[in-house]
Amino acid sequence: MSLSEKIYQNSPVALQNVLISAFGYQWKKRRFGGIFPEEYKAAKDRESYTADDWINYQQKHLQHILTHAFNNVPYYRSSLEQKSLTASDLQKITLQSLGKLPILSKDDLRKFGTTKLVSAVKEKNGSFLSTSGSTGTPVKILYSHAMHQRWFGIYEARIRNWAGVSSFIPRGMIGGRRIIADASNTPPFYRYNYFEKQAYFSAYHISSGNAWNYLEGIRKHKVEYMTGYAMSNYFLARFFKENNLSAPELKTVIPSSEKLTPEMRQLFKEVYNCKTSDSWGSVEACGIVSECEHGKLHISPDASIIEILDEDLQPVEDGVAGDVYCTSLINFDQPLIRYKIGDRMIRSSEHCACGRNMPVIREIVGRTEDVVIGKDGREMVRFHSVFYDLEKIKKAQVIQEDVEKITIKIEAEMSLNKEEEDLIRQRVVSQLGDINILIEEVASIPLNRNGKFQAVISKVKRPTAEKIL
Numbered sequence: 001m002s003l004s005e006k007i008y009q010n011s012p013v014a015l016q017n018v019l020i021s022a023f024g025y026q027w028k029k030r031r032f033g034g035i036f037p038e039e040y041k042a043a044k045d046r047e048s049y050t051a052d053d054w055i056n057y058q059q060k061h062l063q064h065i066l067t068h069a070f071n072n073v074p075y076y077r078s079s080l081e082q083k084s085l086t087a088s089d090l091q092k093i094t095l096q097s098l099g100k101l102p103i104l105s106k107d108d109l110r111k112f113g114t115t116k117l118v119s120a121v122k123e124k125n126g127s128f129l130s131t132s133g134s135t136g137t138p139v140k141i142l143y144s145h146a147m148h149q150r151w152f153g154i155y156e157a158r159i160r161n162w163a164g165v166s167s168f169i170p171r172g173m174i175g176g177r178r179i180i181a182d183a184s185n186t187p188p189f190y191r192y193n194y195f196e197k198q199a200y201f202s203a204y205h206i207s208s209g210n211a212w213n214y215l216e217g218i219r220k221h222k223v224e225y226m227t228g229y230a231m232s233n234y235f236l237a238r239f240f241k242e243n244n245l246s247a248p249e250l251k252t253v254i255p256s257s258e259k260l261t262p263e264m265r266q267l268f269k270e271v272y273n274c275k276t277s278d279s280w281g282s283v284e285a286c287g288i289v290s291e292c293e294h295g296k297l298h299i300s301p302d303a304s305i306i307e308i309l310d311e312d313l314q315p316v317e318d319g320v321a322g323d324v325y326c327t328s329l330i331n332f333d334q335p336l337i338r339y340k341i342g343d344r345m346i347r348s349s350e351h352c353a354c355g356r357n358m359p360v361i362r363e364i365v366g367r368t369e370d371v372v373i374g375k376d377g378r379e380m381v382r383f384h385s386v387f388y389d390l391e392k393i394k395k396a397q398v399i400q401e402d403v404e405k406i407t408i409k410i411e412a413e414m415s416l417n418k419e420e421e422d423l424i425r426q427r428v429v430s431q432l433g434d435i436n437i438l439i440e441e442v443a444s445i446p447l448n449r450n451g452k453f454q455a456v457i458s459k460v461k462r463p464t465a466e467k468i469l
Contacts, residue, residue, distance in 0.1 A: 009181050017192045020179070020200065024193035030145055031152045032167070039153030046302055047157070051357045054301045059095055061329040062305060066090040066101075068119070069335040075108075075116040076335065098307065103325065104339040109139045113334065118142060122333045131283040141284050142334035150330045151285045154303050158290040163252045163277035165225045170197040172218055174228035174236065176450035180205060190217035199223055203232045203451030211239035215247060223250070226272075230255035231453040234264045235395075237271040250274040256281075257452060259366045280343070280364050286326035286336045289345075289361050296350075298358040304328045306359075307338070308347050318349040321365050343367055370456040372400045374432040383456060386427045390420055397445050400458040405436040411445050 008019055049057065067090050069076035079102040080090070093100070109117065114128060123144035130138040143151075152167075160166050172190075179191045180202045189205045190213075192198070199221040201214055214236055217223075226233055233255055240247050250272040255264065256279070265276040278297060280289035288300040299306050308322040309315055316322035324343045328336045348362035365371075372383075383398050395411040408424065410416065416424075416439070425437045447453055 013188065013191070016179070017194070020191050021194040024198065025195040028195050031148055034145055034149050036149040036153055039150050040156055041153075043154045043157035043300075043302060044161075047356050047358075049357060054357060055095065058301055058305055058329070059093075061302075062095070062327065063091050063093055065327075065329060065332060065335055066093060066337070068121075068332055069337060072119040072121045073117060073335055074120075075112050076337065078116075095305065098305070098327075098338065099313065101338050103313070104337055106139065106340060106342060109336070109339065113140050114142075117334050119333050119335070123147065126333050129283055139284070142331070143285070144333055147285070147331050147333065151303070154288055154300055154330075155281065158288055158298075158300050159254065159277070159279045159281070162290050162292050163225070163254055163275075163279075164293075165251050165254075168197070170199070170222045170224050172199045172201060172221070172223040172226045172228075174201045174203050174206075174226070174232040176203055176229075176452065178202075178204065178451075185210075187213040188217060189213050190221075192221055197221075201228075201236075203229055204447060206232060206236050206239065208239050208243060211236065211243055211245060215240060215245050219248060223248075225251045225254065225274075227254045228256060229452055230258040230260050230264060231455065232451070234267060235453070237267050240271050241267065247271050252277045254279060258455070259364070259370070278364070280345075280361075282341060284326070284328075284336060284339065284341060285331060286328035286339055286341065287324070289364065292352060292354045292356065294353045296352040296354065297361040297364065298352065298354075298356060299361060301358060303330060306345075308345050316347070318347050319362065321346050321363075344371070366456075370454075370458060372398060372406060372432065372456060372458050373403060373460055374435060375403050383428075386424055386431075390416070390423070392416060392420070395445050395453070397454065398456045400456075400460050403435075403460055405438065406432075407438045407440055409445055410439060410441050411443070412441060415441060 008016060011019065046057070067087055070080050070085075070087050070090055071077075083100060083102055085100065123146050126142050126144040128140040128142055130140050156167055165171070177200065179200055180189060185205060187210065189210055190199050190201045193200060199217050201217060206214065233253060237247070239245075252274050253268045253272065253276045255276065260276065260278045268274060268276045278291045281287065287304040287306050289297050290300065291297050305327040307315065307325040309325055310322050321344050324341050324345050325338050326336060326341050327338055344365040344367070346362040346365060348360040350360055352360055383396070387393050387396050392412045392414055393410055394413060397409040399407045399409065401407060406428070408428075421439050424439060428437055429435065445453070
């Protein structure tokens with residue numbers, strides 16, 4: 001633990017709020033100062049682009065970042081030359097010829113992210129931010145202040161504004177920062193970031209007995225919308241409902257980090273009388289998908305080029321799930337080109353009634369690590385239906401040990417009977433085929449080190465494109 005963390009942990013709540021607000025002030029300046037206003041306006045203006053405008057925009061920026069990477073980033077100089085590509089070739093590359101470019105794996109980003117993947121020519125005030133690393137070693141992403149502001153210009157215009165809110169009105173956040181001392185179970189379970197009007201709620205203390213205090217924080221700080229971990233927001237809303245606690249009406253819930261399900265949408269509507277706004281992004285800052293006012297998910301073409309590919313690195317058909325590969329168009333200090341981020345999506349060919357010429361995603365399927373694979377190759381991400389109408393179950397976690405076996409950990413109000421266990425097994429087999437199923441009832445299912453509840457954990461490695469190359 002660092003000295004600053006020790007000081008924070010041993011300070012009274014009032015001083016902790018001051019320290020968090022000071023931290024928030026610095027981050028607000030970093031994200032929303034500098035070039036943010038013009039980047040935000042430009043992102044809003046681009047929403048009226050035609051399909052051809054977007055093609056021209058992406059092609060121009062792709063050629064720019066590729067040329068920059070070839071000339072200034074050792075990793076890409078080497079990998080592009082191995083593909084027999086020259087600077088002249090890169091200045092003429094098109095969206096249709098992306099397949100000529102090498103793939104960047106997460107392992108290589110972890111290995112070379114702070115060395116060979118860093119540009120010799122950098123913007124001012126750069127620092128590395130780490131991903132959560134919930135499924136492995138974190139990767140470090142280099143953010144200059146200008147890049148951070150480019151990213152947040154698009155983020156604010158699409159994710160926040162399309163949901164009918166902004167970063168400048170009161171909001172609640174449930175995230176992985178440990179704002180409460182580890183051993184403490186004493187309220188309040190929230191702290192306040194004055195400069196960002198943000199009530200930050202602990203992801204580690206959500207329970208039936210503590211729910212009243214979370215509601216107190218929402219009311220006290222006049223929260224207008226909730227953000228943060230999807231499962232944590234879901235559990236909190238469920239405790240409000242189960243304890244007959246009347247929550248204030250919100251403008252929206254914008255969940256992150258975990259798969260949003262129809263059950264979550266329905267519960268947020270019941271508890272907060274609001275819509276839920278789905279989205280996708282990452283600390284890698286190499287792609288944004290956001291839900292428009294008509295309920296469709298759109299890719300933001302100005303943040304990145306997103307490819308959805310099969311195991312042979314070929315584009316999948318519309319309606320078919322594939323792995324997501326991202327080429328960032330905004331980070332020149334540490335370019336991520338055809339980066340396999342570890343998520344899966346399904347593209348759609350439909351045009352949205354919103355009128356924006358931005359590609360539509362039918363579904364954000366989930367992370368590769370959350371995919372359970374049957375012996376015959378069948379895949380399954382969502383297991384909510386397996387536990388449908390089994391009201392004893394408070395939480396459940398599915399862990400795939402290998403292709404022959406899965407363990408289902410269940411946190412229940414009372415023990416399941418044989419008929420209920422048999423029903424769970426029957427439902428799993430119906431979707432995955434013949435597989436060994438161990439049902440284990442536990443007192444509680446722990447959160448991971450970042451405060452996330454992982455509903456599905458797969459220890460089975462899927463075939464990867466890197467192995468095919």
